[in-house]
Amino acid sequence: MTTVAQFWNRNRIAGAVYVLLGLLAVLYFGVSNPAKNDVTLRLTADTSLTFGARPVIIVLGLVTVAVGVALLAVLTARSHFAWTAGVALGALVLAFLFWGTSLAKTLHTIPVEALLYGTLIAATPLIFGALAGVLCERSGVVNINIEGQLLVGAFAGALVGTMTKSVWAGLIAAGVCGALMAALLAVFAIKYLVDQVVLGVVLNVLAFGITGVIYERLMQPNAAEYNNAGQFKPWEVPGLSDIPLLGPVLFRHNLFVYLALALVAAITFALFYTRWGLRTRAVGEHPTAADTLGIKVRLVRYRNTIMGGFVAGLGGAMLTIGAGVTFNKEMTAGKGFIALAALIFGRWSPVGAMLAALLFGFADAMQQFLSSVISPVPSQFLQMAPYLATLFAVAGLVGKVRAPAADGKPYVKG
């Protein structure tokens, strides 16, 4: 569907939407149901900024309108779409946050530090999941199984961590179990050519079932012996953790957050600057071409899929031994699917996926904050926020994205 040369191209449509949403924000949040109380932004323990919420909201709404107008009038090039979306929607979200806080029943203070910390914590398992997706899908294997891989990771982390009394052993076991799950995916996808989307969903069911049965009969009745792993203790990065605002947000975590960020950097580097990365991308884009150059397509896919499973397994472990809580049935609660959406929203790039994961993490943290101070929006509707954000992101902002060309297509050698 080519619309570029027509008047209503993607930028203009978005522009019109922004103008409409901006005006609505100004009218509703600023006029008809206006913010009343001042809102305090608490940046650190002793630094706070207090605003009159109403003028801020009106300004933010007008920013959205302005971006919309600019898109309609001048910024018609494709390259302007992404950043304008960021600005316009960011302003809208902030306006909403200010409005909700201002009209909250209890407090009118936004704890910025906690909000950002919460964002990162919520985003980390998603980052692991999305990176698993990057590894698999860049080589051409669709991974709908992220959910299951996270789950077995969480499961094995708790089980082995308890049995060996070592969180490190738990971590390794989590990775290995994630990799085993992925190996199943790989065998059936690559060798038996089973439809990969279907396969991923079915393997998720298998993961639910196996972990559920063992949990119910083994881990739950004998929790002390099988489901009582320790926790990775937080490690404050010396020096960096004392930076105001950034320090507490970024540098006072345990292994998992650092590991996730390091993996984003490592996989980005490996994918675009190493032999492995070049071959991976070639296999994901044009396996036949890779084959004609002597690259073993199936081997690359097996290897990458299993590596992806390992990464997802590690991410799963964050949910148990990373957080210091016990394993529970279906405890991943759909995180694997959000990770999948982050992968797509981030256009199969590690950094993009991370940013998308952070976006969902923020939606989650903001929802929790607004519910806790009793904002005027019913809590259930706030709970929908991350899902609506995903829906909107995938449908409105991404649309038809360009996946690796051979993603999901089994390679059948003639």
Next chain:
Amino acid sequence: MTDEAKPPAAEPERTVPPEKDVAPRPNRPFRIFIEELTTASTFMVTVLAVVLALLVGSILVIISNDSAREAWGYFFAAPLDAFEMSWYAVRDAYVALFQGAIYDPAKPSAWGSISETLTYAAPLTFTGLSVALAFRAGLFNIGAQGQAVFGAIFGVLAGFLLHLPPVLHMLVALVCALIGGALWGFIPGILKAKTGAHEVITTIMLNNIAGIFLIWLVVQKGFQNPERTDAISKSAEENARLPRLLGFLEGDLRVNLAIVLAVLAAAGVSWLLNRSTFGFELRAVGGNPDAAKTAGMNVAMTYALVMAVAGGLAGLGGASMSLGLLPFALTPGVIANIGFDGITVALLGRAKPWGVLAGALLMGGLQAGAVKMNAVGGVPTDMVYVLQALIVIFIAAPALIKTVFRLRDGKASRSTATLAKGW
């Protein structure tokens, strides 16, 4: 993309498709029977997939059985114990499974188990048809769960907000459920058509949203049952409920009109797929959207419509729960897991309407049996998940079944057709 690596399909002399040259069929009935048993036919692959799944599942049965696990703990001291206890555990579990699904001498009515199987199978048929129909159009409808939620909601709302005479009230409630599900299915359809957003992601998100909406709705004033303090809505009126079929027999048999409607739905979908222009369009779009577009079909509209129809079917599935079973009201878990189970059912039935019905009966039997298995042997009901997943995987990989059981090459042993498109 990679024509070159494939065998040259475009050989001028080849007019005979390769399917033909499977061993010639003998003509004596017994030989045919043996032939059928040793060839990887669709039927055999399905049967063997179930057998293999039960075998693999027995490992979990053993793990989850205390005595068996204990015996394995001292395996080297008394190895026979371990095998004996394991055998008992597996035997007891699968006997219970059979009793719960087919016939249980302990039940007051001989029809008791069958009634349960049919009760579980009815909603699964609807959601299975929903997923299957979408598969045929090349779409993967993971959203049957959310669509069923909306079907259940609309059905019950019509059930207690309206006051109509018998039969009519039920029909109106069912139509409302159909509309509710269709609306919720239309959203991912139109998003796919207009923006290209992949239905796998959008339907999963819509499932979550539907679930949260349901929890919100049931405790709202005017909807919540005023006599109750828990999360339950008012009940649908008597007239709107699906009548029980075996009420005249002894015992409390739950099977209701839903299973009849499910059979009709399978027939309807079968007609739609094979005898309607819409069915032709949806199959063409599923087979090759580009060719369908070139042939003048409106692919985008087909996607939206297919998802709406699929949603409507799932909506009926939801209503068969909320209007067919106690408490005839909305609760947060009113539709159980029928949407997700529908995926399995559709795959079991190979996305064919009558196959879906058969798959739903199998799955319904498993679920009914799992209740008994749990009540008798304490085998967790999650066991059903494991069996479901294994059966589907084995069916989808006939080559595996063929190798394990050393079957001869047959129609079903070739790799399965792609059901859903990648990204």
Next chain:
Amino acid sequence: MRIVAVLAIGGLALSAAACGDKPSSNNGSSGNGKKYKACMVTDVGGIDDKSFNTSAWQGLQDAKAANGNIEIKYSASKAETDYQPNLNALVTEKCDLILAVGGLMTDATKAAAAANPAQKFAIIDSNIPAANVYSMQFNTAQAGFLAGYLAAGSSKSGKVATWGGLKIPPVTIFMDGFAEGVAHYNKVKSKTVAVLGWDNKSQEGLFAGSFTDQNKGKQLAEQLVAQGADVIMPVAGGAGLGTASAAQASGGKTSVIWVDADGCKSAAQYCDVFMTTVVKNIAGAVKDAVVAGADGKALTGAFTGVLGNNGVSLAPYNKFDSKVPAELKTEIDALKKDIVDGKIKIESPAQPK
């Protein structure tokens, strides 16, 4: 390759099981003599919901411990549609008493009781007026009220918090009581202790959307602490453990009020952060009922747990015994008396009717 791969995970689990060689001995099933068979059907939360299913099962286990002639078993429901078949399966299993756990089982139990008039049933969190059903309900708002007062009285920051699993009445009843207790404290002491996470007037608040997601429970606690809350009451079954975990990590700055069963027993690893527990004494009520039934006493009518009959209560302060001021303890005891006497009325819309 093929089968090996398929069995890999199963095998791993099996080897895990082989390591666990400690024989569990809670399954004595010698079939001599006629035993009293008490069976229960869990609701969809499952036996380990750290809430009413767990408590009810505890009650059965206590009953068995008290009377060796009692045999117990449970049947788990995976979905609400399983309630009826589960109840029927247990009828077939010839249980003497079938316990249905959870208000959502009301209709199924009613139907099963009507179909099997000779069979004894019991139900928790519901009231079924049938001769063969024994109903148990609990007005936890009363104990929640005391907890709210206690929290307000011990908060140093002037902010206390609560959050729930799902916004459904069996959960919000705790939160209502809690918020009213805080309001009462503010009224009596002319203070302005704020409640985060629940507003009983608009019936709006903070929910995890899950009874099992401990990570969510942890994140919510971190959010609430960041906003200044120092006493938190999670009403979310197992998900609440996440809050306990976060409180433990805070090193004593944050304390938790647990719900359902005394936290120092049901989640002993977190005992040092549990200020007290809003006890919904399902275990006690179930134990009493089963023991009575085994003794051949008629089980009928309804039981409503209130502060007066110890059906609901505030658990001992355990490790906080020394930290809670004696004065506050006295006030709470007085409050309890006032509630029992009807001098203080609690207005939760979720109270048993």
Next chain:
Amino acid sequence: MKLELRGITKRFGDLVANDHIDLVVEPGEIHALLGENGAGKSTLMNVLYGLLRPDEGEILVNDVPQTFRSPGDAISAGIGMVHQHFMLVPVFTVAENIMLGAEDTKLGVLDKKKASAHITEVSQTYGLPVDPEAVVETLPVGVQQRVEIVKALTREVDLLILDEPTAVLTPQETDELLEVLRGLKAAGKSIVLITHKLREVKAIADKITVIRRGKVVGTADPGESEDELAAMMVGRHVQLVVDKSAAEPGAPVLTVKDLSVVDDRGHRAVTDIDLEVRAGEVLGVAGVQGNGQTELIEAIMGLRPAVSGSVLLGGAELRGRTTRQVLDAGVGYVPEDRSTDGLVKEFTVAENLVLDLYKSEPFGSKLVYRPEAVARNAKDRIEEFDVRTQSADAPVGSLSGGNQQKVIVAREMSRPLKLLIASQPARGVDVGSIEFIHKRIIRERDQGGAVLLVSTELDEILALADRIAVMYRGEIIATLPAAGATSEKLGLLMAGVTGD
């Protein structure tokens, strides 16, 4: 390098694609492998290149038997291959594509500098200029082919296989390529050239091996006449020219005015085109692939929105109409890529025969579809168009390319047409089917229909068209009567050279 194939046999099921093929390529020789579509040439070369394993036979390199398990083995034995469908990753740069599989790294990091230097060196040595930094998908096909050759050369091959290398080139580009091949030969490389184009074979080959139905039917010298070679290739005497009478053009049927269209990436693909097709004539649109023909046709068919201009069919505006409406207005359409756009592979032959007619009587109404009528129709069409299929219920994917194409032609010609648009009707089709399809097109013209024929094959255009329009970079740069047009003249036009 000396290469010898002995008794190579490759089967797919019961189909023997290569039947005991023997072939010897001497060092420094250009050896042409001649055969029509589907004769088994590509299969043979895929065996040689390690992509397929032979069922029987052996490969000898410099008289030493070799087993090629993968292309990697073939490459290390000094064999390179330029595939008909280029084996280039579209989103990679030239350098990335060329280094793939033989990457140089420095401390684990890809050494792109070294790769670029190597590419530049090879380019200069053999006169094949390429820009290492360019992204492949942005390059014209001719350049992509150059990249493929450079890719092989950087791997220091001694034997280069080229599979239908000229299919996408203009005559001038073809000449350039042949020049490059001569240069390679001079440098001592052996070359195997797979083609079905006799002209090129005669121009360059040292030796010719002809394959038919998977068997070697003979060898020939380049001195052999074209007719002889064609007869060997097809197995009978071929009519290279279609018999047709002079056209009797009537009123204009299709009038395209100032039409502009953009491609998928938003770039202008067709600019202000004017075009007229009259009743009773064939207008041939010639041009190298990718010069806007595809977009032009799609815009006429309503498959792609036009930016401006108008499309009139007998005076009625088609622009803005849906494809359905365009088809219903009396336009028949044979799409350029039959497997992507023309057929649903899983559908039966019968169903494909009504793919765009299923809603019209007698096959169906608005709601109901009638399989019985469809089956009856299939029986007639299969007979009329000589479609070789096991049954009408066989999936169309099981048919040969030529028969698949006949299914499309049968479908489109089985209703009264005002205009037939045929895009690449002979692509990938065996000679017999080509003859048949060409005859049907002429018959359509003779019955008073207007035909718009788009083809990149000059021979086809020259054989069928009454008038020829040449497209170059989205514009029609010349329209000329077929009489008097020569392939040299058209070739220059296709390359954009208009000045006389």
